[in-house]
Amino acid sequence: MNYNWNWGIFWEPTITGEGRYIDWLLSGLGWTIAISLSSWIIALSIGTVLGVIRTLPGRSVRMATGAYVELFRNIPLLVQLFLWYYVVPQLLPLDWQFWLNGLDPRVMQVGSVVLCLGLFTSARICEQVRAGIEAQPGGQKNAALALGLTLRQTYQYALLPMAFRIIIPPLTSEFLNVFKNSAVALTIGLLELTGQTRQISEFSAQIFETFLAATSIYFLVTYLVSVAMRLLERSMRVPGFVGGARS
Amino acid sequence: MSYDFDWSVIGISLPFLWQGMKFTLLLLLWSLVGGIVWGTCLALMRLSSVRWLSLLASVYVDVFRSIPLVLAIFWFYFLVPLIIQAFTGRASPIGPYYSAFVAYVMFEAAYFCEVIRAGIQSVRSGQINAAVALGMTYGQTMRYVVLPQAFRNMLPLFLTKSIIIFQDTSLVYVISLNDFLGVASKIGQRDSRLVELYLFAGAVYFVISFAASQLVNRHLIQKRT
Numbered sequence: 001m002n003y004n005w006n007w008g009i010f011w012e013p014t015i016t017g018e019g020r021y022i023d024w025l026l027s028g029l030g031w032t033i034a035i036s037l038s039s040w041i042i043a044l045s046i047g048t049v050l051g052v053i054r055t056l057p058g059r060s061v062r063m064a065t066g067a068y069v070e071l072f073r074n075i076p077l078l079v080q081l082f083l084w085y086y087v088v089p090q091l092l093p094l095d096w097q098f099w100l101n102g103l104d105p106r107v108m109q110v111g112s113v114v115l116c117l118g119l120f121t122s123a124r125i126c127e128q129v130r131a132g133i134e135a136q137p138g139g140q141k142n143a144a145l146a147l148g149l150t151l152r153q154t155y156q157y158a159l160l161p162m163a164f165r166i167i168i169p170p171l172t173s174e175f176l177n178v179f180k181n182s183a184v185a186l187t188i189g190l191l192e193l194t195g196q197t198r199q200i201s202e203f204s205a206q207i208f209e210t211f212l213a214a215t216s217i218y219f220l221v222t223y224l225v226s227v228a229m230r231l232l233e234r235s236m237r238v239p240g241f242v243g244g245a246r247s
Numbered sequence: 248m249s250y251d252f253d254w255s256v257i258g259i260s261l262p263f264l265w266q267g268m269k270f271t272l273l274l275l276l277w278s279l280v281g282g283i284v285w286g287t288c289l290a291l292m293r294l295s296s297v298r299w300l301s302l303l304a305s306v307y308v309d310v311f312r313s314i315p316l317v318l319a320i321f322w323f324y325f326l327v328p329l330i331i332q333a334f335t336g337r338a339s340p341i342g343p344y345y346s347a348f349v350a351y352v353m354f355e356a357a358y359f360c361e362v363i364r365a366g367i368q369s370v371r372s373g374q375i376n377a378a379v380a381l382g383m384t385y386g387q388t389m390r391y392v393v394l395p396q397a398f399r400n401m402l403p404l405f406l407t408k409s410i411i412i413f414q415d416t417s418l419v420y421v422i423s424l425n426d427f428l429g430v431a432s433k434i435g436q437r438d439s440r441l442v443e444l445y446l447f448a449g450a451v452y453f454v455i456s457f458a459a460s461q462l463v464n465r466h467l468i469q470k471r472t
Contacts, residue, residue: 071453073460074414074452074453074456074457074460075452076414076415077414078417078420078428079445079448079449079452080449082445083445083449086441086442086445087442090442091249093249094249097249180314180315180316181315182315183315183317184317184418186421194315194317197318197321211318211321211322214314214318215314215318218315219309219310219314221313222312223313
């Protein structure tokens with residue numbers, strides 16, 4: 001196989017003349033990180049609220065959040081993205097549609113991706129938070145209530161702080177899923193890391209270098225995030241509780 | 248609501264959509280079979296006492312688990328024809344379908360490897376010792392004693408995983424294959440009926456995945472009691 005390796009390709013100016021290829025790659029990484037973090041904030045806030053609701057007494061709200069979780073868990077991410085990007089705007093009132101069409105097209109792309117990934121992941125986080133709360137012995141809640149805390153305070157000061165400690169490992173992998181899932185943004189024309197990689201490989205014809213570079217970046221970020229979360233887990237550990245679970 | 252729905256487009260295109268669904272299911276089947284077989288090999292490599300073998304397998308698994316499936320699909324999209332060319336010496340256009348099959352097998356195997364590894368480790372060590380004491384070789388121990396028990400323990404995880412892979416197959420959209428979503432999207436673009444087609448596709452995926460996960464749950468509850 002005669003392939004011309006050229007690792008210098010990233011420092012060469014792009015075919016369109018806008019910057020160098022490395023700038024494209026970095027802009028892709030920037031979009032990936034921006035999308036992941038914003039979706040993560042949405043996912044964590046909605047997921048926590050729903051997760052708490054799922055553990056509350058009250059059949060109807062519990063059923064409703066259960067339906068929410070099932071809805072977002074059983075439709076492929078890509079279909080959800082298309083629904084947000086192509087379908088939802090068409091179903092809005094006409095003057096809203098005009099307003100949306102007047103915006104920078106990028107606003108629609110980023111908005112749909114962040115909303116889609118955020119809600120998709122919130123359903124998963126909801127289940128994790130619920131598991132984190134239910135993993136604690138019932139005595140925890142009863143003790144808090146017996147001390148005179150209100151239900152709200154019980155969750156705020158006793159149940160949730162411990163639940164989050166318990167679910168740091170699954171939350172880490174959910175975050176890494178968001179980070180990887182953000183690659184679907186390329187299907188609606190948002191050039192995040194994978195999209196840029198494909199574009200660079202097409203324009204420069206240096207397929208291996210670009211794909212190897214992208215793979216290493218994904219690997220590196222994943223690695224750094226897992227190490228950071230492990231450190232976080234260790235520093236948050238409550239004495240007497242081993243590895244998050246009861247000793 | 249400002250949109251005029253016209254659902255007749257779904258009825259007309261049902262035969263095409265069924266073709267797409269058949270491809271989706273075929274891809275699911277191959278990812279499962281190939282992924283489990285290759286994943287078992289990887290798991291045995293990871294647990295092997297040969298140092299470089301287990302290192303190789305863990306690098307493979309870590310790399311595949313850290314990249315998006317979309318990137319893996321692109322990787323194999325250009326890699327598979329190159330590899331075939333390197334072996335046969337001529338450029339043979341085998342089409343993106345095979346690349347997709349290879350990509351899914353290679354990618355899902357990394358996830359299956361972790362599941363199967365846990366399954367193998369869940370088999371009590373006394374079982375292995377007993378098998379070895381009976382004079383079984385490593386291969387026989389694995390084949391007749393460890394793996395059957397491991398797979399039985401792992402069955403629920405395999406079933407859940409296959410529902411996830413069923414949803415993930417929609418990602419072949421990025422190399423324009425005609426899976427269920429690909430067909431729906433092409434018909435929607437042709438007839439300017441994306442809204443109906445995407446809503447229908449979402450509903451179909453939901454019904455299948457939801458029904459399957461309910462079945463899996465019920466099966467598990469029945470087994471436990």
